[in-house]
Amino acid sequence: MNQAMRRLCKLCLLAAFFVLAPPEVLAQTIAKGQVFDSTNEPVIGATVVEKGSPKNATVTDFNGKFELKLQNSKQVVITYIGMKTLTANASGNMKVVLEDDNTTLNELVVIGYGAVRKKDLTGSVVTVAGQDLAKVPVSNVTEALTGKMAGVNITTTDGSPDADVLIRVRGGGSITGDNSPLIVIDGFQGGKLTDLSPNDIEDITVLKDASSTAIYGSEGANGVILITTKNAKGGKTQVSYNGYLQTKKVAKRMDVLDTYQYVMSNYEYAALRGESALNSFYKQFGVFDDLYLYKSQKAIDWQDDLFGENTLSQSHNVSLQGGTEKTKFNLSGTYDYNAGLMPNNDFSRFAFLLKLNHDINKNLKFSMTARVNDQTANGQGTQGGTYKVRTEQAIYGVATKGLSGMITPDFTQMSDDEINEWQRANMSLAEQSEQYWRRRNNRGFVFNGALDWKTPLKGLTAHLEGGYTYGFNEVKNWYGSTTTQASYVGGKPLADWTKTNTNSIRESFNLTYDTKINKIHHLNVMAGQEVRSSRSNYSAMSANNFSEAFTAEKVFANFGLGTMQTMTGNVAADQNKVSFFGRINYTLLDRYLLTITMREDGSSQFGSGHQWGFFPAAAASWRIIDEPWMESTHSWLSNLKLRVSYGKVGNDKIGSTQYVQLYETNGGTKRYGVGETASSHQAVSTTLANPLLTWEKRTTRNLGLDFGFLNERISGNIDVYWNSTDDLLIQHDIAAPGYTKVWENSASTSNKGIELTLNAAIIQNKNFKLNANFNIGFDKSNVKSLANGLQEMTFASGWASTDNKNQQDYIVRIGDPIGLVYGWQSDGYYTTADFASYDDVTGAYTLKDGVPTTSLLGGTIGIRPGTMKLKDLNNDGVVDAKDITVIGDTNPDFMGGFGFSGEIYDFDFNVNFTYKVGNDIYNANKIQTSSRYRAGTYPNMRANMSQSNAYSYINPETGVLLKTLEDLAYWNEGGNGKSAKAMWSPFSTGDAVVVPTDWAMDDASFLRLQSLTIGYTIPSNITKKFGVQRLRAYVTGTNLFVITSYPGYDPEVSSYARNSSYSGLTPGIDFSSYPKSRAFTFGLNVTL
Structure with missing residues (x-):
């Protein structure tokens, strides 16, 4: 009876609840569960929205969990960037798996002063995600970028820890100006890639055509690299650690003469110089009959x-x-x-x-x-x-x-x-x-600080941004008591010290209006202004006569204790720029797109009347894939878009005062009275002012096609471009009284190229994924005109200082590309058959009639058998300045990279290759280390210069000098079975000059295994027991091998590209280059 009464009471209460409860309470459903990605990892920050009620939403927590009370629906919509949107029925124990969105066409791509959907891009743009950069553990982000972007040439000049990095986007167009692209970090222009840790980068976008770069006006001529650092994210505080240890060793060694070959080579060198030199050799190494003892001595x-x-x-x-x-x-x-x-x-x-x-x-x-x-x-x-x-x-x-x-x-x-x-x-x-x-x-x-305001007017937003940057650079050099510098000042240590400070400020404001009309038209209009100003100051001082007991650190801590030699300083003129810019993006039917960009810059780099430049651009694209008549192809074709663009950009990268007369202080002494002197200084003009200087103007034209197949399982793009640069800012020599150089807008160049990028998601299974990528770029440039109607201009690399027979060893001429090496063509070496006789009294060798002679080689002893032979191109019987020609081209025919990445269960792998084909290297090391004279009294040389391989003037059995043509022929030209493969040391006794020839030009084509990474992620169900959300360990090999015929340390080198007075004109020199290393890295990625 009691049980019956209790059941009746419960039924009454339940009935009362249904009668009295509000309808919204009765309709409530709780959606609760967890969101995972395709690898079964929790998705953090996914948005969960009640279907039909966009204001009722939540986001997943650090573990991918969510809970949402539903009111009007029993379904939720779950979204996350890079994954397909999913609608699911609500329940109290949901497990949601989001699939990767391989189309990625709706991803936002950062462009100048904004972002657009990838599908709406009209310009030539390439983006590398930060997660892809993180797959290569490096401290310099440029190393991770190498070979990943078509048309972007990245060259690390050598293997030193702080090596310069040269970046060229589609070749560049300036001659004596700077061809480096503009770096923009989080909107701030003028940054450096070396300032950033790769771990802090969200993504990197490279803008390549004027449609994309014109928004940066005068600084967009050479391309723009936009870097976005990792954005702030809400939710539970997440702690991450990324670290590695790396061991390195030199990747390649040069083969040099062994001990016996070394002493024999220097014995010959001493014997040729005479008795005094031979006696000095005996004191250092012993007499000839004892030299065989060196065969057992390790070098x-x-x-x-x-x-x-x-x-x-x-x-x-x-x-x-x-x-x-x-x-x-x-x-x-x-x-x-x-x-x-x-x-x-x-x-x-x-x-x-x-x-x-x-x-x-x-x-x-x-x-x-x-x-x-x-x-x-x-x-x-x-x-x-x-x-x-x-x-x-x-x-x-x-x-x-x-x-x-x-x-x-x-x-x-x-x-x-x-x-x-x-x-x-x-x-x-x-x-x-x-x-x-x-x-x-x-x-x-x-x-950098910014305010974004969504105004009361629908679709109108305002963005205000301001920033400040400070840079300090300091270089200290100390020379100890045993250095050559110290020997000039009594053997006491000396030092020099330079400092540079730079301050910059920036303010930018823009308005953006975005609206859709009748679901047919989409209009986005942006207009803005920007002001930038920078100032730098420089100081330098040097001192000598420091105590030998002082360490370098103590010297700079007590610089005043030395004898001051020089102290200079200056404040550079302010560099100011005022800009106005705008962009219109118009889309019709979501498939016809038009972009118009405009920017006007006013720069303090130029004089009155020439300070303002206007840079317009236009681009259009057609999403062919979205045409109704293409619907039947959607089962296999997922993207097809045609792009075309045209625009003009500028370049003002010259000194800030080239339009006004420059003076420098020239110090000296004057005598006043008897025996008294005093310092005297006078202002001396150095560069002729040119108040008519104005902007370089670069016109770019681009035709591109984006394509994708099988829901973007295979995707890519191909671009064809033609760029031309006019009014080039070029500095050239003049013959004006009191002046040596002048800047003028008086040259033009052009370059054309093709770029292809391919990406493929080959296998996409739960436990096995395999992706591949490939890119290739062809770029051909030429000079169209030069200053004052000149047909050619020559420039000096300066690697050999003052002892280069042809100081101007690079040439720029109309119709050819920049980067051509200028010198003489070699023709093997002189043999005894080229000579008519030998004079035993004078020691001179007389050439036969008709054999070209030259004063360029032979030094104090003249041309002889074994001496390098040069081609007489004009057939006048003498090799001289009239026979100089182009001997090498440092530009590659094409370049690029390819790679593979993937996952196998909890393992992951990533491999990247880079390549360049067709470029030459001016191998100055080869010249320097094949000469006995240039490198000191008893230098070693490359192994190919051994007496058994190279032309020799010593009888290897007796040590007697070979003089007659008959003896030389017997010992070098096959008489005793030896046929010399290398010429006699190319710089003869008494002559250390450099003769640039194609003998020193080497093919630098290469294929490099840039990096190989293998990683393992411990399953999360194990790591979470220890409070660790993710734990990955990996090992990486870098620069594992290089396939190349180049005989130097590394084919990717340009050691004098920044040391020359004309940094862009003397690329591809290898002289005393720091060898590149092979590295093995062991690292951890931990997320708590």
């Missing part, structure tokens, strides 16, 4: 001494991101240490990034970015200079210490040169390098 490996040890580098990055619904933050700190191959040579960096987003209210948002970096480079690298330890010394360093390594010599019986040679032989290159101390420090701070 000194100076390459091992200078860069033979394995080095250890490391990188550590810690980031925190999270926040509330209104305030989100991202804080990151990075420490990188990159050890160089040479002793006392390294690069370190501290970098900090803070990004903050705050919603002041629903219509007003504030965002800010602050970056701090501190970089220090220690050691010489390739910035050695004439008297410092340079890498080629590891090749021509003595192979043996000779008798000095066995006995203590009698210095009283030795000349100063012999004593210096003995000291040099007994001091290692590593010890010498410690005497040349160098430190470069760069510090910088960047702040």
Whole structure:
């Protein structure tokens, strides 16, 4: 009875609830569950919305979980960037798996002052995601970018830890100007890629045609690289650690003469110079009959001494991101240490990034970015200079210490040169390098703040942005008591110190109006203005006579204790720019797109009346795939879009005062009275002013096709472009009284090219994924006109200082590309058949009639058998300046990269290749290390210059000099079975000059395995037990092999590209280049 009563009461209460409860309570359903991606990883920050009620929404937490009370529907819509939207029935225990959206056509792509959907792009743009960069563990982001973008040529000039990186987008168009692209980091123009840690990068976008770059006007001529650092994200605070340890070793060594070959070579060199030189040789190495003893002596490996040890580098990055619904933050700190191959040579960096987003209210948002970096480079690298330890010394360093390594010599019986040679032989290159101390420090701070306001007018938004950047650069050089510099000032240490400070400010404001009309028309209009200003100052001082007991650090801490030699300083003229810009994007029927871009810049780089430049561009695209008549192809064709663009951009990258007369201080002394002198200074003009200077103007034309198949499983694009640059800012020599140079707008160039990019998601299964990518770029440039009607201009690389027979070893001429090497063509070497006789009295060899002669080679002893033979191109019987011609082209025929990536269960892999084909390298190392004369008293040489391989003037059995034509023919030209494969040392006795010939030009085509990474992610169901959301370990090999015929350390080199007075005109030189390393990296990625 009691049970019956209780059941009746429950039924009554339940009935009352249904009668009295509000309808919305009765209809409520709770959707609760977890969202995963295709790899079964939780999706953080996915949006869950009640279907039909967009205001009723939530986001998934750090574990991918969500809970949402539904009111009007029993379904939820789940979205996340890069994944397909999913509608699911609500329940209290949902497991939702979002599929990857391979189409990616709706992804936003960052462009100048905005972003557009990828499908709506009308210009030539390529983007690399930060997650792809992270797959290659490097401290310099350019290393991860190499080979990933068609038409973007990235060359690391050498292997030093702080090596310069040259970036060229579609070749560049300037002659004596700077062809580097504009770098824009989080909207701030003029940054450096080396300022950023790769871990802090969200994505990198390269704008290549004027439709994309014209919004940057005068600075968009050479392309634009837009870098977006990782954005702030809300939710539970997430802590991530990315770090690695890296061991490096030199990737390649040069073969040099062994000990016996070395002493035989230098014996010949001494014998040819005469009795005095031969006696000095005997004191150092012994008499000829004893030289065979060196066959059993191991050669000194100076390459091992200078860069033979394995080095250890490391990188550590810690980031925190999270926040509330209104305030989100991202804080990151990075420490990188990159050890160089040479002793006392390294690069370190501290970098900090803070990004903050705050919603002041629903219509007003504030965002800010602050970056701090501190970089220090220690050691010489390739910035050695004439008297410092340079890498080629590891090749021509003595192979043996000779008798000095066995006995203590009698210095009283030795000349100063012999004593210096003995000291040099007994001091290692590593010890010498410690005497040349160098430190470069760069510090910088960047702040950028912005307000975004959604105005009351529907579709109208306002963006206000301001920023400040500060940069400090300091270079210190100290020369110890054993250096050549110290020997000039009494053997006391000396030092020099330079500092540069730069301050820049920027303000930008723009309005954007976005509206749709009748679902047919879509209009987006943006207009804005920008003001930028920068100022820099420079100071330099030098002092000598420091105490030998002082270390380098103590010298710079007590610089005043030295004897001051120079002290200079200046404040550069302000560089100011005012800009107005706008862009119109119009879309009809979501398939016909038009973009019009305009910018007007006013620059302080030019004089009155020439300060303003207007840069317009237009582009159109047609989404063919969205035409109704293409619907039948959608089962296999997912994207087909045609693009065309035309526009003009500018370049003002010259000094800020070239339009006004320049003067420099010329110091000297004057005598006043008897025996008294006083300093005197006068202003001397150096460059003729040109008040008519104006902008370089570059016109770009681009035709592109984007395509995709099988829902973007296969995708890509092909672009054809034609660029022309007019009114080039070119500096050239003039013959005006008191002036040497002038800047003028008086040249033009053009370049054409084709680019192809392919991407494929080959296999996309749950436990196995395989992706592939490929890109290739062809670029051909030529000069259309030069200053004052000139047909050609020549330039000096300067690698050989003053002893180059042809100082102007590069040429720019109409109809040809920039980067051509200028010199003589070689024709093997002179043989005895080229000579009529030998005079035993004078030691002269007489050429036969009809055999071309030359005064360029032979030195003080004249042309003889074995001497390099040059081609007489004009057939006048004499090889001279009239026979100079183009001997090499440093431009590649094509270049690019390809790679593969994928996942197998919990393992992942990534492999990247890069390649260049058809470019030459001006191998100055080959010249330097094949000469006995240029590298000191007893230099070593490359192995191919051994007496058994090269033309020789010594009887190897007796040590007697070979003089007659008959003897030389017997021992070198097949008489005894030897046929010399290499000429006699190309720089003869008494002549150290350089003769640039095609013998020194080498094909630098290569295929490089840039990186190979294998990683393993521990399953999350294991790591979460320890409070770790994700734990991945990986190993990476970098520069694992290079397939090339180039005989130098590495075919990708340009050691004098920035040292020349004309940085863009002398590329592709390899002289004392820092060898590149092969690296193995072991790293961890941890998310808490």
